[in-house]
Amino acid sequence: MNAHLEGAPVGPHLINGIPAHVLFVHVVVVLVPLTALCLILCAAWPSAMRRFGIALPILALVSLVSVPLTTQAGEWLERHVDSNALVRKHTELGDQLLPWAVALFVLATAVWWTYRRAAARTPEAVESTGRAVATVHLPLRVAAATLSLVIGVGAGIQVYRIGDSGAKAAWHDAYSVNPQQERD
Template sequence: MSLVNGLPAHVLLVHVVVVLVPLTALALVAGALWPSAARRLGLLLPVLAFVALVSVPLTTEAGDWLERHVENDALVRRHAELGDGLLPWALGLFVLAALVWWAARRGAAETGSGQGGGLRWSALPVRIVVAVLSVAVAAGAVVDVYRVGDSGAKAAWHDAYSKTAHGDTDGS
């Protein structure tokens, strides 16, 4: 995918990543910390994480196309390098979201059937490990989205505007 309605696809797809990755991170942390939130989110949690995961390589692929069609610039190269590092974070969000969803379903089934014995996903040590991993991966993903976005904004706008206004500023 290179162009959408005459615009570089990367410019449009980046908005999907910027919205879905932090939204997925927030939903993951909520589900990992509060099992009732995980049950309420249900299948939406892993589906949201999957869509976020798929959007990352689509956006970076479109960005690679755009990189070949703009002037060679250190800021653009830095943005591309940072963008390539987002996929592992998105994959981590997806894996943990699927785990939290599965654990919430299993916990509800265990509670409903009165099963006992063995390691339970609802056991406190397991929940703590999943919660800590979820918070760490969510924070890493959000910080990485910020870093990639900031570098992209600098690459796109570093010479594209004037610090002083041109012409009439009062609108008349």
């Protein structure tokens, strides 16, 4: 792994000669929506939260860490490509993802912690299999599910907007609708 720092905070900028942003972005594109989906499921269905357990906040933490890492690598890349309105728009949108990732992490941790506390108390119900099930009061579950849905959908939309603008910035005027042999 090659790191070119040029006054930027420590972090990889090139990996095997390829801009790290181009590789890191795939982590964000997969993990942020996956975290949002898992959070929505866990907030809405206690059985999903019981299965996920600590994996939910860990997934949210990895998603959160991947955002500034990708953004930092993107800022390095921005200084090494021609600047135009498409690149500036992509950069601007990319800078707006961190608050969504923070919200996903905070809410995922809160949902996990709430269910964990409920499980530590006296179980209020028993599954058909005989396993004790801790329950969280319905109004709290509805609030968590609603907030998870809002934050999850918002984060997903923001990831889409960033990816769309990045694809436009990278690919505008870089391809032809006609195959190579027809252009010759």
